[in-house]
Amino acid sequence: MQPTEIYHIYNHANGFENLFREHYDYSTFLERILKYTNPVSDFFAYCLMPNHFHLLVKIKDTKEIRKTFIKGDPIRYISHAYSKAFNSYAQTYNHRYMRMGSLFNPNMKTKKVESEIHFCKIVHYIHSNPVHHGFTERMEDWKYSSYPGYLRGKKNWLDSEMVMNSFGNRDLFITYHRQPIGPKVASIY
Numbered sequence: 001m002q003p004t005e006i007y008h009i010y011n012h013a014n015g016f017e018n019l020f021r022e023h024y025d026y027s028t029f030l031e032r033i034l035k036y037t038n039p040v041s042d043f044f045a046y047c048l049m050p051n052h053f054h055l056l057v058k059i060k061d062t063k064e065i066r067k068t069f070i071k072g073d074p075i076r077y078i079s080h081a082y083s084k085a086f087n088s089y090a091q092t093y094n095h096r097y098m099r100m101g102s103l104f105n106p107n108m109k110t111k112k113v114e115s116e117i118h119f120c121k122i123v124h125y126i127h128s129n130p131v132h133h134g135f136t137e138r139m140e141d142w143k144y145s146s147y148p149g150y151l152r153g154k155k156n157w158l159d160s161e162m163v164m165n166s167f168g169n170r171d172l173f174i175t176y177h178r179q180p181i182g183p184k185v186a187s188i189y
Contacts, residue, residue, distance in 0.1 A: 001075075002075070003060065003062045003065065003074060004059065004060075004061050005058070006059075006112070006119065007058075007059065007112055007113065008113060008126070009055040009109070009110050010052065010054045010108075010109050011104050011105055012051060013052065013103065013104065014101070014106075016051075017051070017103070018051050019048075019051060019093070019103065019104070020050050020144070021050075021097070024096075025096075026048050028089060029089050030046070032089045034157060035085070036081050036082070036085035038157075039060075039081065040081045041057040041059055042159050043056070043159065044057065044058065044119075044159055044162060045122075045126045046126065046145065047126045047144065048144040048145070049130055049135055049144070050135070054125075054126040054129060055126075056122055056123060062074045086104055090102070090103040116166055120167055124176060126145070126146075127139050127145055127146070127177060128177075139177060147177070151174070
């Protein structure tokens, strides 16, 4: 991942396991992601489902990263921050459920967002994932996603201003999310 670029990051549990079993796991994962990656990333959207997750982030510029990590290569700190976040969560999860071994698939997936249209499609894709996979019937009912917070206008750690500006405004954001899921899910890449 490179500074100033926007990425869709996702990964799946190893094998047929789940990454999240209860509310504590979802909140702990977000806590670890923020703790370790906030110095290198800004966040736009997320969705955590029992067996996989999606994040939409912008990697901060080199100058911003150097405020936290004074010495060394900023690129190295980006990958180190994500590695530390995932490893920290996996260790907590393994200890909590008395399990051993790798929790995540070995290769986290990252896809660079190429345009504002692509950005909007990815946001919708991330928010629609729980419906697409049958975890819920409506996006707004999945509490482990950024979508319900956007609907409530909740101010939090997400860069909601950029998201709303990309869609035009809050009403257009909601209208876009009400469109059928199928075609957008299939066409993001």
